[in-house]
Amino acid sequence: xxxxxxxxxxxxxxxxxxxxxxxxxxxxxxxxxxxxxxxxxxxxxxxxxxxxxxxxxxxxxxxxxxxxxxxxxxxxxxxxxxxxxxxxxxxxxxxxxxxxxxxxxxxxxxxxxxxxxxxxxxxxxxxxxxxxxxxxxxxxxxxxxxxxxxxxxxxxxxxxxxxxxxxxxxxxxxxxxxxxxxxxxxxxxxxxxxxxxxxxxxxxxxxxxxxxxxxxxxxxxxxxx
Numbered sequence: 001x002x003x004x005x006x007x008x009x010x011x012x013x014x015x016x017x018x019x020x021x022x023x024x025x026x027x028x029x030x031x032x033x034x035x036x037x038x039x040x041x042x043x044x045x046x047x048x049x050x051x052x053x054x055x056x057x058x059x060x061x062x063x064x065x066x067x068x069x070x071x072x073x074x075x076x077x078x079x080x081x082x083x084x085x086x087x088x089x090x091x092x093x094x095x096x097x098x099x100x101x102x103x104x105x106x107x108x109x110x111x112x113x114x115x116x117x118x119x120x121x122x123x124x125x126x127x128x129x130x131x132x133x134x135x136x137x138x139x140x141x142x143x144x145x146x147x148x149x150x151x152x153x154x155x156x157x158x159x160x161x162x163x164x165x166x167x168x169x170x171x172x173x174x175x176x177x178x179x180x181x182x183x184x185x186x187x188x189x190x191x192x193x194x195x196x197x198x199x200x201x202x203x204x205x206x207x208x209x210x211x212x213x214x215x216x217x218x219x220x221x222x223x224x225x
Contacts, residue, residue, distance in 0.1 A: 004121055004122070004123070004124060004126070005030075005125045005126075005142045006126055006138045006142055007024065007030070007128070007143045007144075007145070007220070008128055008129075008137070008141035008143070008145070009127065009128070009129040009130075009144075009145045009146075010129070010130060010131055010134050010135070010146050010196070010199065011129075011147035012148070012178075012182055012193060013154065013178055014149065014155060014156075014158040015147040015204060016204045016209060016212065017147045018034055018036070019209045020129075020147060020212045020213055020216070021034070021127045021128075022078070022127075023209055023210065023213045024217070025078075025126075025127040027213060027217065028125070028220075030124065030126055031070070031127070032070075032078040032127050033070050033127065033128040033129070034070065034080065034129060035117055035128060035130030035131075035133065035137070036129075036131075037070070037080040037088070038113050039100050040096050040097070040100050041068045041082040041091055042059075042063065042068060042082075042109060042113075043091075043099050043100045043103045044082060044090060044091055045062065045066055045083075046059055046103055047095060047099060049062070053099050053103050054102055059103060059106055063108060063109060063112045066083060067081075067082070067084070068081070069081045070120065092161065092165050092167075094169055094173070094177070097177060105189075105190060107190055110191060114136065114137050117137050117138075118137065118138070128141075131185055132191035132192075134196035135191070135196045136191045139196070143200075143216075143220055144196050144199035145199055146195040146199040146201045148202070148203050148205075149204045149205045150205045151178070153205045155171065155178055158174050158178060159171055159174045200219055202215055202216070
């Protein structure tokens, strides 16, 4: 059986990992898997059901009647579908972003989505990005990268993402959101955000996404083709 290659990219919010992962997947012709979008999709359903994000048992049960999938576009980007509905743009909105942390730290939710992420690697070469890809989801990934950036740069990027999506939000609100997400991601008991020991760390503060991709391609070499 042919082994499919896995490239893992981890990092905090606003580090640029989604843009870089998407561009890298396009360059290599791989499936781009945005794990954060998958958690946000379930969170969107929780909000639509008007469930409490702290009701772990109810949310764990909700996974049994929920389908979250990633589908590749012809241009190499990817969409996230919730029960057959394309929610790619909707899951980027502030209400979902502010609610995803408590949902994503529920063990049953993480086990459920990690299984889906691993399933994708059985069929495709993938570029998978998130916060625990190189440490938990794919600890034996062929290549691992940890993307960082200064907090100021991360906040600017996140604000730009919201503005591009037509979402009105202040810089102070973005800073508050990022700080809270960083706190939760780094202190949660299950799968905290950290750099894998064998991951290549790249500070993207003063780099364009294309420059980061080129740096990654140098590390990957011909084996990723």
